[in-house]
Amino acid sequence: MSERRPYRRETEERRREDLILAALDLVASGGVQAATVRAIADRAGVTPGLIRHYFQTKEDLTRAxxxxxxxxxxxxxxxxxxxxxxxxxxxxxxxxxxxxxxxxxxxxxxxxxxxxxxxxxxxxxxxxxxxxxxxxxxxxxxxxxxxxxxxxxxxxxxxxxxxxxxxxxxxxxxxxxxxxxxxxxxxxxxxxxxxxxxxxxxxxxxxxxxxxxx
Amino acid sequence: MSERRPYRRETEERRREDLILAALDLVASGGVQAATVRAIADRAGVTPGLIRHYFQTKEDLTRAxxxxxxxxxxxxxxxxxxxxxxxxxxxxxxxxxxxxxxxxxxxxxxxxxxxxxxxxxxxxxxxxxxxxxxxxxxxxxxxxxxxxxxxxxxxxxxxxxxxxxxxxxxxxxxxxxxxxxxxxxxxxxxxxxxxxxxxxxxxxxxxxxxxxxx
DNA sequence: CTGCTTGTTATACGGTTGTGTAATTCCGGC
DNA sequence: GCCGGAATTACACAACCGTATAACAAGCAG
Structure with a gap:
């Protein structure tokens, strides 16, 4: 029934940047506890799985x-x-x-x-x-x-x-x-x-x- | 099979103090994310349910x-x-x-x-x-x-x-x-x-x- | 020694977390 | 134009979260 969400391919640099900014945005507004993988992905306009494609673990994203x-x-x-x-x-x-x-x-x-x-x-x-x-x-x-x-x-x-x-x-x-x-x-x-x-x-x-x- | 854990009744003051100190201890060593109700209760030597008996919500305990x-x-x-x-x-x-x-x-x-x-x-x-x-x-x-x-x-x-x-x-x-x-x-x-x-x-x-x- | 209050434990529940994996679809090379 | 690879989505899973509620027992009053 539900259509698969359409998407655009982006450069690695751009995607990492977007994810980092989304993470910082969430930490700023809601504390570390608010910066979940799903929330970060949502704010960056992607699905949660993509995070693990650019960062081996969530800790890596946090460090970045x-x-x-x-x-x-x-x-x-x-x-x-x-x-x-x-x-x-x-x-x-x-x-x-x-x-x-x-x-x-x-x-x-x-x-x-x-x-x-x-x-x-x-x-x-x-x-x-x-x-x-x-x-x-x-x-x-x-x-x-x-x-x-x-x-x-x-x-x-x-x-x-x-x-x-x-x-x-x-x-x-x-x-x-x-x-x-x-x-x-x-x-x-x-x-x-x-x-x-x-x-x-x-x-x-x-x-x-x-x-x-x- | 499993015996119910034995316990001692304590004064309200003492229990609140223990729970607060346990919470601070956990935040200090593992950050806010480590101070879960189960971890706090464990460190204070009680079961998680008791927290809700002394603090209406976890936020109350955090404030305290x-x-x-x-x-x-x-x-x-x-x-x-x-x-x-x-x-x-x-x-x-x-x-x-x-x-x-x-x-x-x-x-x-x-x-x-x-x-x-x-x-x-x-x-x-x-x-x-x-x-x-x-x-x-x-x-x-x-x-x-x-x-x-x-x-x-x-x-x-x-x-x-x-x-x-x-x-x-x-x-x-x-x-x-x-x-x-x-x-x-x-x-x-x-x-x-x-x-x-x-x-x-x-x-x-x-x-x-x-x-x-x- | 018995009964009652209530401090305490036990268990259940819906929601969320990070992660692993398979299925898709975008898009450049030919 | 189509084909292959990789970017992206979709889904599953076990663990854990805070909360709610019922069952139990500790210890005081009598």
Whole structure:
């Protein structure tokens, strides 16, 4: 009776992308428990069996999705440096501010990230993805700090990078979970003044909030 | 054939406590998905049906478990203030240091907390528990900051409390997820110096690491 | 020592999960 | 144009999920 559903053949790259995005979408809106193979397939517009054709197991898809998430977040943070000014303070200020602003900070990002935390602690492959992206971000931060016009011993640089990264992480957390608890722009002001205080540099005055293109 | 399992009657308080602790234990070690009614009952040494006798639904048990977790964390942080010195700087230093040290920071705490994040964002009751405990912690921090021997406008106090809380949260995060990435005592040093820098106060010199009782 | 309350166990049920496997149909190469 | 391979669908399966309900027994009141 029932006709077999018609379909189109797609490239492997495209299908994997669709499935990963569908998985992330579901984790963001409904938690890890909502990201079942059937729900993922449904959102991606395919049937559940296809998942097993591109990912040997559901865990593989989970790993790929997490990898994609972290990659996206670091990309978003670093994107502002592409056309950033050459003044070291302004560069740092821009990078720091972007890390606590959309799209890095939004209502779903923390929930998304939190959904993977447990797997990160258990799964070796996911732990490596985490370490790589986390340290890459912190190293980028340390690099920007080292470029500041001041003298600081190397050992101090590491601790300053850890501290500044902690401020960013904490504000990212609070800003995402409790967005209505802060006034617009308040988090950016706080991150600039506190990072500036930690480093002994005035960042707020060098920061141009946004280059709102016409 | 099979004998009915023998059992002991317990008080309601005791059974609820056992079930809550079993649920937290499972979430910590295996994520939310591992905390099934059968697994919880098994760990608590009872049969699954008993859960529905003390909690109308599994969601009720989840709420109770989250409430218990947050309560425990704030209690652990505030405990160090019981016999703390009267010097405002020393009090703040002790409180801040305790917030990034065991038992608040340990390998399972973040995974445990992360497991509930999604429910917090969706469930109103859990959101209220979160806001209450989060703001209680931040207010306590602000209260300690306000007691410092210096003059600061009220509006500034709020932002300083947010910033210091962010540092603590960020270090709590990193220290729990990546414990081997930091040397012993390093996180405490960092939190004291950075919080001190944000507030313009020297905290590190007033901090007595631990009162190792004989 | 007997009876009653109720804490606790036992069992059942419909729905869902991840996975394995066979049947189809799309689509490029000839 | 059709043919073969592989992308995709369809179906089956055992295990597990949360929930509902009935049977049992533990321990206190008398």
């Amino acid at each position: 999705a997490y990898h994609r998430l972290m990659q996206q977040m670091t990309t978003d943070s670093a994107a502002v440096l592409d056309d950033a000014p050459t003044d070291p303070r302004a560069r740092l200020a821009r990078f720091v501010a972007a890390s606590v602003s959309p799209p890095v900070v939004d209502i779903t990002s923390v929930g998304l990230w939190a959904g993977f935390v447990h797997d990160v602690q258990r799964d070796v492959a996911m732990r490596e993805v985490h370490n790589a992206t986390y340290l890459a971000f912190r190293d980028k931060l340390q690099e920007l700090i080292a470029a500041l016009p001041r003298t600081a011993p190397v050992a101090q640089l590491r601790r300053e990078a850890i501290a500044c990264n902690a401020v960013i992480d904490g504000l990212w957390l609070e800003g995402s979970i409790l967005p209505e608890g802060f006034e617009p722009g308040e988090i950016v002001e706080i991150v600039l003044s506190s990072v500036g205080a930690i480093l002994g540099v005035d960042l707020a005055s060098t920061y141009t909030p946004d280059r709102t293109p016409a | 478990a989250y409430h218990r977790l947050m309560q425990q964390m704030t209690t652990d942080s505030a405990a160090v203030l019981d016999d703390a010195p009267t010097d405002p700087r020393a009090r703040l230093a002790r409180f801040v240091a305790a917030s990034v040290s065991p038992p608040v920071v340990d390998i399972t705490s973040v995974g445990l907390w992360a497991g509930f994040v999604h429910d917090v964002q969706r469930d109103v009751a859990m959101r209220e528990v979160h806001n209450a405990t989060y703001l209680a912690f931040r207010d306590k921090l602000q209260e300690l900051i306000a007691a410092l021997p210096r003059t600061a406008p009220v509006a500034q106090l709020r932002r300083e409390a947010i910033a210091c809380n962010a540092v603590i949260d960020g270090l709590w995060l990193e220290g729990s997820i990546l414990p081997e990435g930091f040397e012993p005592g390093e996180i405490v040093e960092i939190v004291l110096s950075s919080v001190g820098a944000i507030l313009g106060v020297d905290l590190a010199s007033t901090y007595t690491p631990d009162r190792t009782p004989a």
